Amino acid sequence: MIEILKARFRLGKQTVAYPEGPARFPQRFRGRPVLDPARCPPSCAACLESCSTSAIADAGQPTMSLDMGRCLFCAECAEACPAGALDFTRDYRLAMRTREELVVRADRGEEAMLARALDARMRALFGRSLRLRQVSAGGCNGCEAELNATSNIQFDLSRFGIQFVASPRHADGVVVTGPVTENMLSALRRTWEATPGPKLLIAVGACAIAGGPFAGSPVVNDGLAGAIPGVEVDLWIPGCPPHPITIADGVLRLLGRVAGDELRLEGTGIVVAE
């Protein structure tokens, strides 16, 4: 027992400072993209060709866009770009309430859009206690691992009353990962039906949003849209996989537990800016 207590003491406090304090991210973390089509050389399509998920559109036009729902944040596009017209910031706040809002457009200006909170009735129901059931429908175990991490002593979402539960009967919502495989479709639908309403549907990761690297495969549904007939997704959390703080930030904003648009970031001091 003494040994256990000593080890516990030496481990120290592990919980991250976010959301009260700044979020700590490595220098090379890739978050929200920024676009500057004015820099695009004429008739250059290097970014379009480098993108494995066709996330970029209208390169060189004022309407240039990058769909964070499709994006794997591999930054092959930024590497291919000869003019620096496309780059990734460390802004980890990526979750959105609608599919359209995930598309970053050059003509929308610099201001980052952030996920809006639920209406007052839903906030009253779930704001201080949210139980979620997770369904992996072809997820590679990347998003699953990061969802698990949100419950560990570092990210500790349960300090906000957010927990993952074993049964859909105990849940207020379903979190889906993976491109929704043909072989998992009926189990996903049944899990949704078994969850009592009112309930939330949350898509986590590029696969669940648009199929990710598996988009177009004949044995997947290209994500959650339309997978459960007549049901809209309440929160989209992009990334491959999204960082646990990106997941936490999305859910906390949905519940109205985090608001405001000030971005507080801290570095790690290990790998530093060039």
Add this chain to the structure above:
Amino acid sequence: MADLLEAWNGEAVAARDVPLVPLDRFQDALCAALGAGGRVSALFGRPHQDNRVLVTAVVAEDRESRLGLLSTVVGARWPSLSAEFPALQAFERELAEQFGVVPEGHPWPKPLRFEHPHVPVRDAFGRGTSWPDIPGDYPFFRVEGEEIHEVAVGPVHAGIIEPGHFRFQCHGEQVLHLEIALGYQHRGAEQLLQGGPDARGLRVAETIAGDTSIGHGLAYCRALEALAGMEAPPRASFLRGVALELERLANHVGDLGAMAGDVGFQPTAAACGALRAEYLNATAEICGNRFGRALLAPGGVRFDVSADEAVRLADKLAGAFERVREAVQLFFRSPSSRNRTDGTGVVSRELALELGMVGLAARASGLSRDVRRDHPFGLFRFSHLPVATAETGDVFARAWVRWLEIERSAAFVGDNLRSLPESPVRTQLPALPPDRLVVSMVEGWRGEIVHVSVTDGAGRLARHKVKDPSFHNWMGLAQALRGEQVSDFPLCNKSFNLSYAGHDL
């Protein structure tokens, strides 16, 4: 190895040099190799003329670091060898599913992953035209008797886990038989890789099993490099080796924490849950992503670190290791934990050998096999890691081997980060030459990853066969549960921690 074409891990050969022999000679050669202690590392089909299937086997002779290649052509059926060599059971079922080749006399002739055939053929399992609603249409083995009851678990499990279905035949608490039905995760990865290399290829490889992004990504990149006849520069080799071991460290530390959690020993569960992040974050320091996605590129790596940065990273990891040691020792010294882990879920050495198990699960049963030593690649040709084994084959042994590997990988990562050679980190991958074949093997944290890649006449990938270590080891888990208490299943499952997505592709 009379008939077989000799090859090495990561050495491309002309596809036409692989001997094409009649079926009986092909099977005789397989039996001879297996009988002499060899392993079959891959056995896969390709479409051939007249609706027939070109089957190629990769036999591994671990002691000689040698691979042997052999091909044959089969029609709609062939005699099964699985009754004599159970290590082949999943290969034969996969061939039946992908190419309609019925393995006659197979002791377990069931669908492997509910994958549509790659070519228009008659269904090898005699199913109708409509796609089955799994697992409802799966012919589970049943134990009959009044006192027997059945427990069905999955595909949606209690935790945040990938889907699979587990069907237990129980007498009271005791498990008489466990059958594992997979396929829910099937995304068509092999077909998406076909026709490459393209922008999507590496992204698919990195997500075949998402906790093994470096393992599978590296097998894919090395396959392309070997086909092109080039190698990544030395500094890239070092960074790749470091990233592969960081992946092993993150998963092993996380697994020890999860196993502690499953036996209700919170101190180690809580600490390892957080300490796992040290290794994920180290990978993110190098490439921005905690799983190492986007670090690799065919031809090298996309990110470099300065000497100062590498030393700061090594220092931070050295501190993390001391805390891991402390947390893990608490677990191994706790009598209540040991009471749950010791003697639970045993896979004997003989059984592991028969099933062709690989990786840490095989090493925990006393089989000394490790691609890093037996078929060394990249950095592992110059920098050696002692192979860790245990004898008891139980949950404890799988935990203990993880700990030994954590110790060795932690030292390896520190040493190599402090001695990165000077060189560029990336060279351009040239166009691939036509009609080449390569076997690319990597020791991922679960075990042997095999990618076999074949180019067509235009230098495109005509076939990219993928084998995750879970492909062999799932049967090991099923066998480990025999005679155990059904309540020990979560612990046994966690001690293997196999990939559903990697199996289902």
